[in-house]
Amino acid sequence: MSNTIEATEWVEFRRSKIHGWGGFARRFIPADTFVIEYVGEKISKAESLRRCEQNNHFIFALDDEWDLDGSVDWNPARWLNHSCEPNCEAQDDDGRIWIVALRDIQPGEELTFNYNYDLENYREHPCRCGAPGCVGYIVAEEFFHIVRANTRVAA
Numbered sequence: 682m683s684n685t686i687e688a689t690e691w692v693e694f695r696r697s698k699i700h701g702w703g704g705f706a707r708r709f710i711p712a713d714t715f716v717i718e719y720v721g722e723k724i725s726k727a728e729s730l731r732r733c734e735q736n737n738h739f740i741f742a743l744d745d746e747w748d749l750d751g752s753v754d755w756n757p758a759r760w761l762n763h764s765c766e767p768n769c770e771a772q773d774d775d776g777r778i779w780i781v782a783l784r785d786i787q788p789g790e791e792l793t794f795n796y797n798y799d800l801e802n803y804r805e806h807p808c809r810c811g812a813p814g815c816v817g818y819i820v821a822e823e824f825f826h827i828v829r830a831n832t833r834v835a836a
Contacts, residue, residue, distance in 0.1 A: 691716045692792060694760050699809055702760040703791050710786040716769060717792075719758040719778040721751035741771070741778055749778060763819045764793030766812035771797075797821040803828060 691710055697703025710716060719741055724732070729740050729748035739751035739759045751759040758780055761769070769792050772781045780794055798806055798819050806819040816828045 689717055689757065692757070694757055697762055697791060699762040699764070699791065699793070699811065701762075703793075704757070704761045706786045706788050706790050706792060708788050710782050710792075712782050712784045714782045715774070715779045716782055717758045717761075717780050719749065719751055719771065719780060720756045721749045721753050721759075724748055724750050743773070743776070743778070762791065762793050762810070763796040763808060764810040764812055765795065765808060765815040765822075765825070766810070767793040767795050769794040795822060800824050800827060 689707075691707055691714065692704040693707045694702055694704055704717070721739070721741070723743070724747065726746060726748060729742075729750070732750060732752075733740055737750065737752055739756070741749040741751055743749055753759075761780060768784055768786050768790065769780045769782055771794055772779050780792065786792065793810065796819050798821060800820060803818045803820050803824070808815055808817055808819045816825045817832060818828050820828055
């Protein structure tokens with residue numbers, strides 16, 4: 682990959698302290714701003730499973746029947762990192778997935794959202810977000826208490 686990824690209105694892409702590439706605010710982003718769309722190929726759940734088994738990390742669940750494979754060149758949103766204390770969230774807007782600011786975001790701040798992984802095999806997905814409340818694994822917030830309890834038991 683080259684040293685740069687094309688910027689959007691709100692986001693520039695560069696190396697991240699969290700992991701690999703990341704998206705950073707080009708300027709002040711007010712809360713509730715639709716920052717960037719997560720785009721890709723719409724695929725069936727069966728095809729999604731096949732691609733996940735081939736280590737595709739850019740699959741986004743849409744509904745019970747369809748997923749979105751964001752591992753396409755025209756999807757810079759795939760470089761946004763997970764955080765246990767994110768400043769953005771993914772929202773479904775009439776079948777389109779948008780990354781939306783949860784709060785005001787300052788210029789230069791890394792844009793993150795919770796990937797909302799389920800508990801299945803969560804130990805295979807360590808988190809490096811560095812947030813004060815990081816649970817150590819990439820999981821949905823609803824599972825934080827379970828992961829924290831399991832981590833205390835295992836320690």
